[in-house]
Amino acid sequence: MDVLAKITGIKYTPFLCRSLNLYNISELESALNKDSAFILNVQNKQLALSWWVSPKRTRSYPYARVYDTLNFQGKRLTIIPILKDEGKEGDRDFLQWDTISLMSLLGIYVVISYYKSAERSSKYKHKITNQKFDIQHIEEEINNLLSYQSDALHWNLSQVEKVGQIAQKALNTYQRISKTLDIEMHSEETAQKRIDELLKGKDAFMKLSRELAKKAQSRESITVQPKERLSGTKATLTIKNYLGGYYFFTCDEVKIEEEKIYLIEGKHSKHSAIPSIDDIKDGLLKMILFTNLKEVKIGAVKYTPIPILKLTTDIKFSINNLRKSQIDNLRLLKKEAEVNGFQVLINNKNLSLLLPKE
Incomplete structure (x- = not known):
């Protein structure tokens, strides 16, 4: 795609x-x-x-x-x-x-x-x-x-x-x-x-x-990294800037539902309760791009982009397994997502549903 x-x-x-x-x-x-x-x-x-x-x-x-x-x-x-x-x-x-x-x-x-x-x-x-x-x-x-x-x-x-x-x-x-x-x-x-x-x-x-x-x-569009736990289609994403320059990226996972296209960046952890903060920040740089996209098309068909940062773990996620600093970071991540217009999923559940009330 x-x-x-x-x-x-x-x-x-x-x-x-x-x-x-x-x-x-x-x-x-x-x-x-x-x-x-x-x-x-x-x-x-x-x-x-x-x-x-x-x-x-x-x-x-x-x-x-x-x-x-x-x-x-x-x-x-x-x-x-x-x-x-x-x-x-x-x-x-x-x-x-x-x-x-x-x-x-x-x-x-x-x-x-x-x-x-x-x-x-x-x-x-x-x-x-x-x-x-x-x-x-x-x-x-x-x-x-x-x-x-x-x-x-x-x-x-x-x-x-x-x-x-x-x-x-x-x-x-x-x-x-x-x-x-x-x-x-x-x-x-x-x-x-x-x-x-x-x-x-x-x-x-x-x-x-x-x-x-x-x-x-x-090459990357047909390769699933072992650190990614994904279910959608991998896709190439080519972005054109206002000067006519092009940026060539891959999107870990893409899903289409009617006029919406979900652009998903995946970060996975095998041994920890949550991916590392560096992994999360690495994914956030993609969110900066995805939240600023205009005229998103496949062929001649236009779509409304829905950016998603998808965090997955081999260990069953539980907020009780996290340190206070990790919970604090997740609260800030939730705020960043809300202010900038993207979603965060942890093992396919929305982050806002997983965090305890403050």
Whole structure:
């Protein structure tokens, strides 16, 4: 099933953002070691900063990190590595255009950076760990951002112009790390081919990313993850923005009832009474998109979208099995759903029916 929709702007109020610690710019390296998201004080100005462990959005909950900065009223920034190579026995991921587009849509300024150092893994012969960003590069970009007057979209487009050069720096760094630590990395040749494409500029990056995103979307639409407990049809969801750009997503579950289309994002827990707060926040980023969709169509037929965050567990859900902090989070989640216009189900029961009266 292929669903098409438009987004003309984002209107959303988050309630589950955690309290963020405050650091000075001189403490940036320490802050990146301690916190996945924080407030940074630079030249008596503040911005909310999050960072991605990998450019791939399915690793290390980057959406949850970004979500935690959403109720900050000033500039919100996220740092994303252009490339992460963990060594031949680990993963290698490249940044995609869609990730930048999504951040632009959310009003998040992106700094595309790269890892400069790493350590040998104690478990695997050809794997590295504890990778660290080039702090000087990030500080320079943050200082540039402070005086930048335009919106996140235009800043992010200017960052994209540099992807080729940054990717080349990343590859050169991994070559040095490989020699220094005597660890074999993934094929240098295939990475260089990709970087040569990126060096052609923004349009080449968009084209390459779009082709890969379409392929990934197609693969994902026929794959049920073990962490998902779903009963409807999986679907591709292609969103067009007001500038004519496209975002390629999958919808975990879609159900159609007359003129309504239920767009369902599923989060599952095998061993806990409820999915983790990071899983929930990851799902909420999809709710931000789903609650702002216009002109939702399958073919020529228009539907009214009903967004649903579906939480499932292998353990029978009981409010009595939850800690007070988990119940408090569910109350905030209920409020977020009501204010922003989506539903939350836990094992197919509406959240509002499961929570005790306050």
